[in-house]
Amino acid sequence: MRLSKYLKDKFPEFSSKEIKRALENGACQINGKIETFSSREIDAKKDKINFQKKKFKAQEKLTIKTNRIIFADEDLLVYDKEAGHACMQTQNNKANLHDELKKHLKLSFLEPAHRLDKETSGLMIFCKNKKSLTAITNQFKNKSIKKTYYAVVDGRWTLAPEGQMKNFLTLDYKKNALQKWKVAKIKNEQAQKSPQKYKLAITNYKIEKTYAKHSLIKLMPQTGRTHQLRVQLAALKYPILGDSFYAESFKHPKLLQRHLLHAFALELQHPQSQEKLLLTSKIPNEFNLD
Numbered sequence: 001m002r003l004s005k006y007l008k009d010k011f012p013e014f015s016s017k018e019i020k021r022a023l024e025n026g027a028c029q030i031n032g033k034i035e036t037f038s039s040r041e042i043d044a045k046k047d048k049i050n051f052q053k054k055k056f057k058a059q060e061k062l063t064i065k066t067n068r069i070i071f072a073d074e075d076l077l078v079y080d081k082e083a084g085h086a087c088m089q090t091q092n093n094k095a096n097l098h099d100e101l102k103k104h105l106k107l108s109f110l111e112p113a114h115r116l117d118k119e120t121s122g123l124m125i126f127c128k129n130k131k132s133l134t135a136i137t138n139q140f141k142n143k144s145i146k147k148t149y150y151a152v153v154d155g156r157w158t159l160a161p162e163g164q165m166k167n168f169l170t171l172d173y174k175k176n177a178l179q180k181w182k183v184a185k186i187k188n189e190q191a192q193k194s195p196q197k198y199k200l201a202i203t204n205y206k207i208e209k210t211y212a213k214h215s216l217i218k219l220m221p222q223t224g225r226t227h228q229l230r231v232q233l234a235a236l237k238y239p240i241l242g243d244s245f246y247a248e249s250f251k252h253p254k255l256l257q258r259h260l261l262h263a264f265a266l267e268l269q270h271p272q273s274q275e276k277l278l279l280t281s282k283i284p285n286e287f288n289l290d
Helices: 003-010 016-024 097-104 130-141 188-193 228-235
Strands: 028-030 049-051 069-072 076-081 121-127 146-154 162-175 178-183 199-210 214-221 261-269 276-280
Touching: 003 016, 003 028, 003 049, 069 276, 076 097, 097 121, 121 130, 130 261, 146 228, 162 228, 178 228, 199 228, 214 228
Parallel strands: 121 261
Antiparallel strands: 028 049, 069 076, 076 121, 146 214, 146 261, 162 178, 162 199, 199 214, 261 276
C-alpha cells in the first residue's frame, strides 16, 4: 500500500495535509532512511516504519514586507526572502516572490538575476530594467559577485575547520520541475568529456562553531550549481539540518519546518554607477538551536 494510506490508517488524528507536511519535513523513516514522498509503496509487514507524531503548521501566506527590502533604486531591488516561499512561479508554486514584488511595487519590469531554493532564506537580486539585468547576469557569469551563506549542518564537524569542497555534480533524477542531484564519482578527465552531464562545483567553507550534534558553517560558493551547497554537504555526511530531500537520516533530534540554509551576504558592483555594494541580512532565529 501507499505510505500515505498506511499513516492515515494508523494515525487517524492526522489529516492528509498534515501527513504530507510531516513527511516533507523528515518525520518518517523507512528502514532507517528518511522518506519524504507520500506515494512511496510500502510493505507494512516487512518494512520498519518510524513516524514522529509532530504536526507542522501550514506555510504563512506570502506578503511583501518593506523592512525586508535591503536595497532599492531605479535599477536594483535586493530582497531578504523568507524561507518557505518560491522565488519564481512553478507548476507546484503559484504564489511566488517575483510576482508579489512586481504587483506590490507596481513595476512594469522586474526580473530575478538568480534564484534561491524555496526553503532557503536570504538575499535575492531583482533588476528593474533590461540593461541592469544584462549587467548583473554578466557579473554572475564572470563570477565577480561574491556570495556568502550560513548553514547549520547535522553532527559535530570533525573534518578540516576550513577548506574547499570541489567535485562534479550530476542529475540523479528529474520529474517535472523536481530535480535531485548527486556528487559524481568520476575523474576530472572523464567529466570534461561530458560537460553537459557533469557540472563542476566549488565551495570554500569555514566552520564558525561546533556543538554536540550540529555545527554552524560559513559557505562561499565559487560556482552556482543547482542545490550545490545541499548536495556537497550531504555527500560529506554533514547534510544541512532540515534538508530531508538530501539527508538519509539526522543525528540531531529536532525536526525543523525548513532546511537551515541562509543567503547572508552579497558583494557586487552596481550595474550603472559601478559603486561597490556589500549587502548583508540577519541570520534567522531558527539557526539558534541552543
